Amino acid sequence: MDLPNIQTYLRPDDLENIANWGKDWAWLAGGTWLFSEPQPQLKVLVDIQHLGWSEIEVKEDYLIIGAMCPLIKLLEYSWLAEWKAIEGLKSAISALAASLKVINVATVGGNICLALSVGTLAPLMVALDASYEIWNLRGESHQVAAKDFQIGFRQTILQSGEILRRVLIPLSNLKWQVNYQRLSIAATDPALAIVVTAKNDQQIRCVIAASVAAPRLFEFKNIDFLKREYLTLLERENFIEDFRGSAKYRQEMTAILIGRTLQ
Ligand SMILES: Cc1cc2nc3c(=O)[nH]c(=O)nc-3n(C[C@H](O)[C@H](O)[C@H](O)COP(=O)(O)OP(=O)(O)OC[C@H]3O[C@@H](n4cnc5c(N)ncnc54)[C@H](O)[C@@H]3O)c2cc1C
CATH class of the missing domain: 3.30.390.50 (CO dehydrogenase flavoprotein, C-terminal domain)
Structure with a gap:
């Protein structure tokens, strides 16, 4: 769907170059939701697709999933057999498989930040005691427990200009x-x-x-x-x-x- 109210499209290489974030701005991830219905409240889209935040990696004691990781990548990834919890992750994504177009393009961050009540990833991340790393436009970051992130229908604790950068799941919890x-x-x-x-x-x-x-x-x-x-x-x-x-x-x-x- 065209979004005729959008006046500005930004594609920054660096979030710190963004100034004057307004309440009519939105991050553009996979765009599957943003372009699925009119968004009369939005004037500026900030495209984050090219930032390369689609990693799946193990660092220290965590499995890290970048916010821009497409859902399909989680289904197709070669996971360690001992991580039994991955079956839960696959079930959560398969629940959306009725729409192949959505799971091919939609991202982990988009699904979590959209914060639908029916959101498929959020309950899994809460069950696994995951944390979310959040960045702001001053280059600062902090983590929040997944259980504290979504506070209502389409409501999260993200403040103006904040962005979900990555999801961290303790490796030991993947054996649950x-x-x-x-x-x-x-x-x-x-x-x-x-x-x-x-x-x-x-x-x-x-x-x-x-x-x-x-x-x-x-x-x-x-x-x-x-x-x-x-x-x-x-x-x-x-x-x-x-x-x-x-x-x-x-x-x-x-x-x-x-x-x-x-x-
Ligand atoms: C017809 C339809 C039915 C759907 N049904 C379901 C369902 O039953 N269950 C379900 O779980 N999902 C459902 N979805 C939602 C679908 O999973 C989402 O479209 C998708 O997860 C959003 O991902 P995206 O990357 O395309 O996000 P976008 O459409 O790009 O963005 C979605 C929202 O999240 C914000 N956002 C995106 N990334 C970030 C980030 N990293 N940090 C901060 N904010 C961010 C955007 O600004 C925007 O507000 C449905 C979607 C459609 C179109």
């Missing part, structure tokens, strides 16, 4: 057993509920998403605690109510998906 469950009416529909669980010997992390505005993490010592407590915990959540499903329906579906992960 991960289960990704998603429910939608038709396979190509947006999810009504997503549940991701990640389990090791010390803990089990259960993340619910799509049925709530932003991913919510519950932590348990072991599976018995999860079994005992999850229905009570779900009672306290604010589930989305809209034309696609009532809050009660989404709560029930979330409980069913948690039940499936227990199996």
